[in-house]
Amino acid sequence: MHDFHLADQIVKIAREHAQKNGAGKIKKIVLQLGNIIEHGENISPENLEFNIRLLLPEVKDIDITKIPGGEWKLVSIETE
Secondary structure, three states, rough: OOOHHHHHHHHHHHHHHHOOOOOOOOEEEEEEEOOOOOOOOOOOHHHHHHHHHHHHHHHHHHHEEEEOOOOOEEEEEEEE
């Protein structure tokens, strides 16, 4: 469930960005993911991607790159 919380935050930001820019569907999300621990477990790229797809099924491509440190960064969002 800890992956779901972060996925929800990312999806909300992506949707706000798309809406703000008058864009349609979100096609691609590019993220950088550090070693983030929530509720005693590290968030894995695979679980995060699964949960993003669960919340945003229309997204075609999710690119998650592991980075050092304990932060995450939404690098870019591509829309139709």
